[in-house]
Amino acid sequence: MPELPEVETVRLGLTPALVGERLSRVAARRPALRLPIPVDLVQRLTGKVVGGLDRRAKYLLLRMIDGPVALIHLGMSGSMTVGPLAGHAEPGPHDHILFETAAGLRVTFRDPRRFGLITLAEPETLDDHPLLAKLGPEPLSEAFDAEVLVRRLNGRQASIKAALLDQGVVAGLGNIYVSEALFRAGISPLRPAASVTGAWAEALVTAIRAVLGEAIAAGGSSLRDHRQTDGALGYFQHSFAVYDRVGLPCPGCDCDVARTGGIERMVQSGRSTFFCGRRQR
DNA sequence: AACAAGACCTGCATGC
């Protein structure tokens, strides 16, 4: 499911339910997702008060007061929903982790494909955790600008599409928002990464920030699995210019689809890329 | 060192 905007939507939805609340019960209903669930996870979280809920790249960082940080990744199909504990439905087969609060709410981490993960880290050494240490800058932070991007793309012969999917270049982009950002910047996904410099890099940074910001404001994109924490759908998918829009008209070209074929799809390093071959060079 | 391909999982849409 989730790229940065979907994870941020989940963070915003979970915050009022969890931050400042005591975890009265935590349950892990299977031994592993993509990584093993720590055997002491339940013991180390139960009874703790949640001090904060942050996001780094596509990871949620659930911080306990006087306790560990739970590091959560939603993989491709993960979701986190909040509901009342009283009269709750029985957990389904893909509801792997349950967090129940003393205030009477249950947060359910569901992940049918199990590409997600939950593990524990110590707050003092969080930035050095192997899953976080090599991440690139946050695209919505001051630390991300054209100069930084150009430096990180320098020397890369791979396509700009592949480079932007690398979380070490810039953190949080995935297959949807890379296609959308490259479209907005007018950059062909086939261009060698290192060739994106100068005004092109400026345009790309602007496009990345804009598309992520708009998507967060829309509650993310709901294609299959993504839900906001109250179960509502995100609606940014209605604003896609290119993603999953093969054969549809390009919103920038205003050209005849019968003649041009409209939006195209190709495969780059095993993943679909959507683009307009006339507007993106 | 950088890169592409493969692997990990389930569910869904499509076509025969």
Next chain:
DNA sequence: TGCATGCAGGTCTTGT
């Protein structure tokens, strides 16, 4: 209806 195929928002590991 049943079955096979292909595809899906990610990222770690493997091999060139």
